Amino acid sequence: MPALDDPTATFQKFDRDGDGYITREEFTLAMNALGEEVTAAELDSIFKVSDEHDGDVDGRISLAEFLVAWNK
Ligand SMILES: [Ca+2]
Numbered sequence: 508m509p510a511l512d513d514p515t516a517t518f519q520k521f522d523r524d525g526d527g528y529i530t531r532e533e534f535t536l537a538m539n540a541l542g543e544e545v546t547a548a549e550l551d552s553i554f555k556v557s558d559e560h561d562g563d564v565d566g567r568i569s570l571a572e573f574l575v576a577w578n579k
């Protein structure tokens with residue numbers, strides 16, 4: 508992850524449609540915008556680890572899940 512100061516602001520940038528969740532598509536677009544390539548396997552592992560933190564495992568990353576992943 509890039510070392511940015513404000514994870515909440517970063518989350519809001521990743522969440523393009525502003526619905527409060529980052530989808531795999533949004534995550535990929537955001538990383539590409541940062542000049543990072545993300546493979547399907549990387550997405551799988553990021554979403555598997557992050558998505559389980561709030562127990563919903565809905566295939567999307569909420570702000571709370573994002574903050575946990577960020578602070579690892
Ligand atoms: Ca979204």
Ligand SMILES: [Ca+2]
Pocket residue numbers: 557558559561563564565566567568569572
């Ligand atoms: Ca989730």
